[in-house]
Amino acid sequence: MSNTQQALEPQTITLCGxxxxxxxxxxxxxxxGQQIALFYLPSETPQVYAIGNWDPIGKANVLARGIVxxxxxxxxxxxxxxxQHFDLLTGECLEDDQVSVAAFSVTLVADQVLLSL
Amino acid sequence: MLKVVVVGNGMVGHHYVEQLVASEVEAQVTVIGGETRPAYDRVHLSEVFSGRSPEDLALTTRDRYIELGVEAHFGDFVASIDRENKTVTTESGKQYAYDKLVLATGSYPFVPPVKGNDLEPCLVYRTIDDLGMIQAQAKDRKVGVVVGGGLLGLECANAVKNLGLETHVVEFAPGLMGVQLDNGGSAMLRRKIEALGVQVHTSKATQVIEENSDGDTRLVMQFADGGSLETDMIVFSAGIRPYDQLARDCGLTVGERGGIEVDYHCKTSDSDIFAIGECALFGGRIFGLVAPGYRMAEAAVSQLGNDSVAFQGADMSTKLKLLGVDVGSIGDAHGKEEGSVAYTFSDERIDVYKRLIVSADGKKLLGAVLVGDCSDYDTLLQYFLNGIDLPADPQTLILPYNAGDAPALGAAALPATATICSCHNVSKGDIVAAMDGGACSLADVKSETAASTGCGGCAALLKNIVDDEMAARGLEVNKAMCEHFNFTRQEMFHLIKVGSIKTFEELLEKHGTGRGCEICKPTAGSILASLWNDYILEEKHVGLQDTNDNFLANMQKNGTYSVVPRIPGGEITPDKLIVLGQVAKKYSLYTKITGGQRVDLFGARVQHLPAIWEELIEAGFETGHAYGKALRTVKSCVGSTWCRYGVQDSVAMALYVENRYKGLRSPHKLKSAVSGCTRECAEAQSKDFGVIATENGWNLFVCGNGGMKPRHADLFATDLDDETLIKYIDRFLMFYVNTADRLQRTSVWMDNLEGGLDYLKQVVIEDSLGIAAELEEQMNNVVGTYQCEWKTTVEDPEKLKRFRQFVNSEAEDRDIIFVEERGQPRPATEEEREQILAKSA
Structure with a gap:
């Protein structure tokens, strides 16, 4: 399950297991204080994705609870x-190119989810 | 302003008022109605004895007229017309001035001049009040006689039969429905009606009606042939006569045999007076059907405005169900035209009779008679109305055919002027125009043009035209649910069922492309739940559910959830009510009573949901599935246990129904209600399935809804016992779950079923598809494997992990901010939130 093709970046934080x-x-x-929505798609490469949790259109912290x-x-x-749909890699909103959310770099290393700062 | 006075508020008079108000004509409208109630649907009068209330038949209300600015007076007849001074005076002495006068006085029932026809109870069948008298007189009696074997007489016989009386029809002529049917058709109709237990006496001239001094019944009829018939009640329904006395008295020209003579504009011999409907005589004919009456009303309205519509007579072809027997009559049913030839087909095993009358050259259809099977009616009517050339062997149009070689009249063959729906006067051109304007489904066309929303007789033809037009535009109906599945929900349902597919991954691999989306995933999740009833939050199903299903609560605008515990039938103990209050206080929830007789608790943070449920489960609550496309509530009134009027225990039935179907996953939400009497306090007629108590059991209504496009439910079956009621609901719901499209509520689903309500009745009641047992088994399986999703969730620590706000901290979501209003929390507005966040920063 582990995904170790990326070398460990110097500044990383472990988010969860x-x-x-x-x-x-x-x-x-x-x-x-920043909310990050983490998605786990076991049959994709890479397997984890992270974007901002704040929905700029609905104005609430809910994106982690959407359907992928x-x-x-x-x-x-x-x-x-x-x-509305948000791209898991870029954070772009597919319906409105004026709207996007932050996209974060995450990796799965030794069963830990690491966020690159 | 132009003063228009309309005398008479029947169906046609009312249609005139509606058309006039909707037109550009500036007029001050006054309506004078002789009956005490505003216009109602007289065509469906006999349904009052099979479950419809008089209010259901109403076409308008006093309030509605007030809204339209129409002055209306009911229960007062016009006594005279003063043409010189242009006034009318009513029996109560009120006087109204007019610029234009419209007579829509209708007709009265003809009572044969027989000695004794004024004895009690000799009645007529014309108005709702007449029905009341018939019902009163039928109480505790056994036998009822209807005099008249025509269309109205048989309608009336249906009413008498529905009252449970031994029913006789007495007809002067040698056959039933002599106007519309030839001898062969008439004989077949008689066979069929007699098989239903109605006794038919033809060629009977009643000489005298006498009180029955000895014997069980009240009256005895003596016939000219020496025979006699004992009865408790006689209802005369032997035809109608135009109500033209007012016109006669003021010197308007009337026909030799009655009827106010009118021209193409429905003007009488006085150009300021119009006559429309059954009181009017056009071209020597009275038009005793509602559709021609409506056309007259439209012609008369157009005379006051742009003069665009003229009345040019009307086709009197008719198709109807009399005592459950299909009867159709088109054009020259008797073959009176010289040189015409007839083709006749009769099958006495199944009691079907069909006859075609064809022109001498064999090219045109002149008339037709259908008894026992009207499936060819629409096609034949189009041949007749549009003068379409017949095929070389016209008999193929009525002969039984093998599947596949049915002689279909292509929709493309019809001219744009062809009337498709005669109830609402919708032509093929109107349908094409609606589709040009963007309507692109059968349901769209129906709602745009009103086609097929009256009697529904044109449903099959309408569908053909819509399909044909779609094809002609090169529009493949795109049935694909989304880019991942090229199927409708119904097709997906079959794929999952037949292939015993248990997961979305398997479905995608076998039948889809890509990875799925928020459309196909919840649809598949719902179908998997309907079919296999797995716990929806099994790991393999979690990713399929909408957030509401996933967190077993309803997401609100600020990302918090509302929680609705099930309160079956709206019945709740004080202790449970107290628990709801305590939980709401503890977690600072906003509480509101729902329309479905429950309590909604708003503002729960996701991490509090499990604790909230634990407390609710502890107190005996279950999930209410308010988050799911599933059975929501079964509303009830208090019923016979408490109410002075209740006739059945509606609460107990509602509890049973709600507990039986709770958790059933369906294409859309499902709502229900049970009322304990016809006062209908539970509003069951606005539900997907509604149950209303009667003295003898339950009436079942289906396919109603509230919301954006409210729709009254249709009466589905009457006087059911408990067991049959549940059996029908089982079948109905499962058939819906099996065949409806995604997010299609029951009403739209039914509208899209070819054959509509009648078809649904055949499937559910008569089991015409032979699937009733399977549907019941499917339902029993769902009922037997029910689990409360909250309970299953709180018992599994693994599942509870998902309910953390943050996977890596115990903090709360600081963007969720409440303010207090009317003593309760509510989400802060954007401005309020910014202010509060700025202050705390």
Whole structure:
């Protein structure tokens, strides 16, 4: 399951363990008051994705609780509030190119989810 | 302003008022109605004895007229018309001035001049009040006679039969429905009606009606042929006569055999007076059907405005169900036209009779008679109305055919002027125009044009036209649910069921592409739950559920959830109510009573949900599935236990129904209600399935809903015992779950079933598809494997992990901020939140 092709970056934070993740779904972590939505897609490469949890359209911290899938080949999460799609790799909103959320670099190393700062 | 006075508030008079108000004509409208109630649907009068209330038949209300600015007076007949001074005077002495007068006085029932026809109880069948008298007189009696074997007489016989009386029909002529049917058709109709237990006496001239001094019944009829018939009640329904006395008295021209003569504009011999509907005589004919009456009303309205519509007579072809027997009559049913030839098909094993009348050259259809099977009616009517050339062997149109070689009249063959829906006067051109305007499904076309929303007789033809037009535009109906599955929900349902597919991954691998999305995943999740009833939060299903299903609560705008415990039937003990209050206080929840007789607790943070449930479960609550496309509530009134009017225990039935179907996953939410009497306090007629108590059991209504497009439920079955009621609901719900599209509520689902309500009845009640047992078994399986999702969740520490706000801290979501309003919390507005965050920073 481990995904170690990336070398360890010098500045990383451990967010949680693999067992905290839910396959094909999301959870939320917090770093310095910032909410990060973490998605675990076991059959994709890479297997973990992280974007901001704040839905800029629905204006609430909910993206981790959306349904993940793909639209035109792009991995996305659909906001549970008004169903806009956000790209899991870039944070872009597919419905409105003026809107995006932060995208974070995460890796799965030795069953730990690491966030690169 | 132009003063328009409308005399008469029947269906046609009312249609006139509606059309006039909707037109550009500026007019001050006054309506004078002789009956005490505003216009109602007289065509479906006999349904009052099979579950419909008089209010259900109402076409309008006094309030509605007030809203429209129409002055309306009911229960007062016009006594005279003063044409010189242009006034009318009512029996109570009120006087109204008019610029234009519209007579929509309708007709009265013809009572044959037989000695004794004024004895009690000799009644007529025309108004809701007449029905009340018939019902009163039928109480505790055994036998009822209807005099008249025509269309109205048989309608009336249906009403008498529905009251439980031994029913006789007495007809002067040699056959039933002599106007619409030839001898062969008439004989077949008689066979079928007699098989239903109605006794038919034809060629009977009643000479005298006498009180029955000895014997069980009240009256005895003596016939000219020496025979006699004992009865408790006689209802005359032997035809109608135009109500033209007012016109006669003021010197308007009337026909030799009655009827106020009118021209193409429905003007009488006085150009300021119009006559419309059954009181009017056009071209020497009275048009005793509602559709031509409506056309007259429209012509008369257009005379006051742009004069765009003229009345040019109307086709009197008709298709109807009399005592449950299908009867159709088109054009020249008797083959009166010279040189015409007839084709006849009769099958006495299944009691079907069909006859075609064709022109001498064999090219045009002149008329048709159908008894016992009207499936060819729509096609034949189009041949007749549009003068379409018949196929070389016209008999193929009525002969039984093997599947596949049915002689279909292509929708493309119909001209744009062809009337498809005669109830609402919708032509093929109107349908095409609606589709040009963007309507692209059967349901869209129905709601845009009103086609097929009256009697529904044109449903099959309408579907053909819509399909044909779609094809003609090169529009494949795109049935794909999303980019991952090229299927409808129904197709997906079958794939999962037939392939015994248990996970989304398996489904995607076998039948889809890509990775899925927020459309196909919850749909598959719902189907998997409907079919296999697994706990929806099994790890393999978690990713499929919408957040509401996933957290077993309803997400609100600020990311918090609302929790709705199940309160079956709205019945709750004081102790449980106290627990709800305590839980709400402890977790600072906003509480509100729902429309479904429950309590909604708002503002729960995701990490508090498990603790909230634990306390609720401890007190005996279960999940209410308010988050799911599932059965929500079964609302009830208090019923016979407490209410002075209740006739059945509606609360007990609601509890049973709710507990039986709770947790059933379906294409959309499902709501229900049970009322303990016809006062209908539980509003069951606005539900997907509603139950209303009767003296003899339960009436079942289906496919109603509230919301954006409210729809009254349709009466589905009457006087059911408990067991049959549940059996029908089982089948109905499972058929819906099996066949409906994604997010399609029951009403739209039914509208999209070819054959609509009748088809649904056949499937559920008559088991026409032979699937009833399977549907019941499917339901029993779901009922038997029910689990409370909250309970299953709180008992599993693994599952509870998902309910942490943050995986790496115990902090709360600081962006969720409440303010107090009316003593309760509510989400802060954006401005309030910014202010509060700024202060705390």
């Amino acid at each position: 693999l067992s905290d993740l839910i396959p094909n779904s999301g959870i939320c972590a917090e770093v310095d 899938g793909d639209i035109d080949g792009r991995l996305v999460v659909a906001s549970p509030l008004y169903k």
